[in-house]
Amino acid sequence: MARIAKVVVEISLDREFDYNIPAHLQPTIKVGSQVNVPFHGRNLRGFVVGLASFSAYADKLKEIDSVVGEKPLIPDEIMKLAYWIADYYCAPIEQAVRTVLPSAVRRHGARHKKQRFVALTGKVPEKITALQDAVFRTLEQLGSMSVSELCERAGCTESPIKTLEKKGLVTISEETVQRDPHAGMELLRTQPFDLMVEQKVALDKICASMDLKKPKTVLLHGVTGSGKTEVYLQALQHALDKGQGAIVLVPEISLTPQTVDRFRSRFGDCVAVLHSNLSDGERHDEWHRIRDGKAQIAIGARSALFAPVENVGLIVVDEEHEPTYKQDESPRYNARDVAVMRGHLETCCVVLGSATPALESFANVKSGRYELAEMVQRVDDRSMPLMRVVDMRIEAEKEGRPTIFSAELVQGIYDRLNVGEQVILFLNRRGFSSSIQCEMCGYVAECTECSISMTYHKRANKMMCHICGREEKVPDKCPSCGDLNFKYAGMGTQKIEEILEKLCPKARVARMDSDTMRKKDSYRTVLDKFKTGKLDILLGTQMIAKGLDFPNVTLVGVLYADMSLQVPDFRAGERTFQLLTQVAGRAGRGEKAGEVIVQAYTPHHPAIQAARNLDYEGFCSQDLEFRRELGYPPFSHLVLLTFKGESEVDVMTTADKFFQSLESVLPESVNAVPPMPAPLARAKGFWRYQIMLRCEHTVKMTKPIRHVQNRMRLPKGVSLSIDVDALSLL
Template sequence: MDTLFGDQYDAKDEKSNLFADIILPVPIPKMFTYKVPRNLSEEIGIGYRVIVQFGKKKVLTGIIGKVHQKPPSNYEAKPIMDLLDSYATVNPIQIRFWAWMAEYYCCHIGEVMNAALPSGLKLSSESKIQLNPTFDADTCSYPLDDREEILLQALGQKEEMSYEDCESVLGLKSIHVIIKSLVIKEAILVFEQVKEKYSPKVEARVRLANAYAADKKLLEALFNEISVKPKQEEILLKYLQEVPVYKKPELNQKGIEKKVLTDAGLSTSSLKTLVKNGILEEYKLIVSRFEREEGSDEEISLSSEQNEALIQIKQEFEEKNTVLLHGITGSGKTELYITLIKEVLAGGSQVLLLLPEIALTTHMVGRLRKVFGSKMGVYHSKYSDNERVEVWNGVLSGKLSFVVGVRSSIFLPFDSLGMIIVDEEHESSFKQFDPAPRFQARDAAIMLSWLHQAKTLLGSATPSFESYYNARMKKYGYVALDKRFGEAQLPAYYLADMLVDKKKNLLKLDFTRMLREKIQEALNNQEQVLIFQNRRGYAPYISCEDCGWIPECEHCDVSLTYHQFGEEMRCHYCGFKEKVPNTCPACGSNKLSAVGLGTERIEESLALLFPEARIARMDLDTTRSKYGYQRLLEDFGSGNVDILVGTQMITKGLDFDKVTVVGIMDADRILYFPDFRAGERAFQQITQVAGRAGRRDKKGSVIIQTRKPDQAIFEQIISGDYKQFYIQEMGDRQRFYYPPFVKIIKITTRHKDFKTAEKAAKYLHNLMGEIPVKKILLGPEKGLIGKIKNQYIFESIAKLDRSSNAQAQFKHELQHILEELQAQKEFRTVRFVVDVDPY
């Protein structure tokens, strides 16, 4: 493979002998060399998007990684078909970052590119086109040629067309030039088949007819005329209150949103009459999907503890590039973030704030928007492709200097990052599991900061053991913030023994007496309650009471989760679902019962126990829609919900004044999980969700339901003794060779045939044993879930020495082994997945 970085070519070089190495969004371990046509030789450069032919028929968007004069030795270079932009879409730092990610996470740079670029920037032969709803041929400032007009006429008859459809309509073999031209003229929009189609955000507005806005006497005469029609008069008065045309007639042109009038409870029929009579004009305006408002100059008021922490952070940054801010829940980390962001932006640099969940972005965006206004962008997976392109271009053009986003936002085209803040840095949501690159956003952010010579601030109330270890080893700076902001007090913890309550017949619908009483007390005081259960669905599974039959997925080795809503059973791995049977398929019994607890079942139980309470549920099923999180949080924040039941989504950074009770339904289920991080995650999740209670002047209560209340971890959680818990756990980690004392790489072997998968896994495992580095190899073992989506799964684990040389050598040799195996006919259809830092 050619090296990724090369000096830019000299425009005076021989233009006919110019070649470009192109990064393509395909899982192939090298770039492809294409010939640069003479007419493009002075226009292209590193990071430019180009259209190229890949294979016989495919057309793909690629990114130029290098320009040079060396032709490929083993194939004839095809010419670049076209240049998509007159500027670089990707900058050289991004390409270096992609290259590092491909190397470190054992994947291909094309896979990184595929993850990095929004689909709206990846034009391909699999793309589809639609008419741009905002396009008007009569007012278009660019002339259309005959072929473009034919294509637009065809699109007028169809909602969408594929590349093949366009080629057929025009009788051409290649139509990318025409499509590019129509995109530039904003006549069409390109979208991916699997993605939602773009539709602009349209705002209904009204304004006063110009004749009345320009002539005060005419307006006064109008009021005299409609004084007998009070509903119409009320609408006009409301309009003039919002738009003072007497003082500034020019404001009338913009008008107001129609909903300002309708939401005020004014008569819609009278509004229609005013429009019909030509007094008001109704029109539609296409607006940006992102709010544009000015930021506030208001100074953030810091407590003495926060000020001390801020001074310490700055001192640590003088010597260290990464600092861990260990601040207990409610200590006011967000105010510190805002202060630091303001300072970095004032210095002319960019800032990225990484959050683990979309729910957190929803909660924090409003607060941050008030401070930073239109300088700030938001980037997450619930945005459409077109919205993500809008943010991408905003960063590229410099309009957005501060971005709040989830893990994918590390791929944005920053060119002068000054700081990355990773909030809740311990969260497992920062890890990308599928597809490649399987990266850890926190770790990748530290590398991205290094490339930009920027600083990284990691914030958490319960830091990951890796970050805390690095802080104790003086690799990272460390700042503690151990007092809650303002008058807020830490919550009181209570352990509720489920077995004792069960023996005394006090357990009702899986709620202990203590938890029921605390909930009732909060409801009586018009306070709010959070109930945490890390399992969605009605119940984990259904079982036959007579023969023990449990329904299983047809494609995976897992039981189906029962969802009462819709009366169906679903697989949470492949999406398979089926209706709940009336009788047991195995023995014919009608004694089928739900076993275990899911959020849906808890919601139902709460409705029976507290019929007067308003209850909502927050889990993956209730937040699938784009604004699902936002609506739920707004309802809860405004007091329209008394009890919110949720999965781990509710443990992260939510701050509501009226929450005084937090209930943890089944702490043992979090603790007893087959993972070396089970204790660490239990400590983190319980501490984080407990931190939602008593966030202002009232002390909150946290009730932990457990069958084993005497476990040491509960004492450490209640006392907040993170350090003691860390020391205890790290002793076990060191003894049994787990991170942070070793690096782990998991290699998964998948195939539809069990014997082929097993044979390939053993063959791979034996070859890995021959790699000459210090290591411990485990496996191959059948996966914890042995079959997913009809693919049998085997896993091997490599524990490597932490030295970078050992890791680099193992990864390098592993790639060669996998290439050799895939080249063998027997294993050609076997899928090998390499996951670095998998847990």
């Protein structure tokens, strides 16, 4: 029996520590157990990541104090996954272990909710007070209930209940109460739909892969409205029929309510939900439902990938192209790629679904690493929406000034409202105005902490930085020249909402962006209103661009479609194409045909034209050729090192020293770009410099980075973040 446990503690030191296992704890300590250990004069929590019978420090080892809980919190396969994440994404092992276990489960004091319940154990005695009689009658009519509910229903305090308990007429017991995020929600159960030919072929491919000893990764490329979700549902049923569990990932919290409702309608209580909009208590209880085998299907955003589902048979990554699957703090993992690795470790099938797959996934199909299943027809042979591109330069000439709504879009909105149909308007910028600019001297109000202009929010009458969150009052006059006329340049969703109120005063409009969706149930409330026809126009940022299914939406308007093309990033074209295709897919999903009006100042850009023609293959071929010539992903892996600190000189000097050390140990096959200011040179008060590395093999970059990291101490006030397979160059 192993006598030594290898433990990682809760502070990031990127190393394991050996501890003796006392005899009385040997039967209970396993890999994944949470333990309390002595560490430099204090007591810390940690996780057992390995067991051994020998240690090089045998005579100096301390003993583990105690074990937390009866069962290990981290299963073996997920522990292996944590080690892979730490190694691949150049992160300390402690951070990787914390990543695979929700804070609601691992934190001190995390426990199930207990509540006191009262039950009758005797008959009503002849002599009894009025309040005691009320308690008796309530329990006789309604049965056992919590003390608090009984007090409320019987109109009493706890005193008469305790008196009855002393007489042996009732019992009070403490019971575990499940914190259910779906409490009070009734859903009609659904049966599997008859599949169209393409859906059936796709499902057969997925099920065939699930039945293999070494299942493959399947890329499900299905146009918007082609019925991908029904294919997922029937594939999940195949897993359940085999006695297996499953995980379904969605990219946005805003998609979770609608997705969860569809899955719960089909599978009931065997579905558990894990995402950040739940309370800590709800997350704790949902996680334990999965761990205890009471829920076989876990659904949620990125972190749901690490749910302790036993015997996983299927992992679905819906909208697999979405950048929200990439974590923006260490370890900077991409849930799509880690899902493929979990599938490999647990020999289960992984399905990546999208109407606009990432170029990396498309390239993996071409190279034979992934299998392809295609669905190019919409369900019930519904037509794809007609997409029209409006040149806003011509509109500006007609009006004699730049305009926000083209005549075509305004008429389209009126036409839909007149016949009781719904409209979605999309603009990927929140706030009222993108900046405040003086027409006299050209002064632009910029954030003092970031190299970016402040955004004007009219309702709060303040300027906000969307990078660091800094807020300021709007000056009465230009701080530079004193002119009283500030001009609000650009626009945001708040400004569009105000214009809509004037254009369509009787229309019921709701805005969905991160300013309005701050309450726990905001997403569900607005989407339910829209679905039931209580709203006419839904206006929002990218959170409304994908995954939502509203049959009565027949017009989608995209404002400033080329805004995302102005970002200094080689993926700008791909992101624009994906966004336009996805948002267009919200139209015409019911019986009525749909139309999409795209407003742009560069209407002939290849990404916009490819989206207009729904030409995914054509766009991919063109963009892949451009990337092949420049050696960008998917023809290489990209690692971005970002140094940041409050002193620009210190940051620049540190980046230069690191690069000199790194350059001497990098293989020749690595393309290394020397340090330069990041496109967003200053954010949240910190200066930022970047080193970019590209190579076909990640390990040829990460090993040298680790080597230099271990030998070079960064000066105080300068930090380094390592982003492997970076999605954003900002």
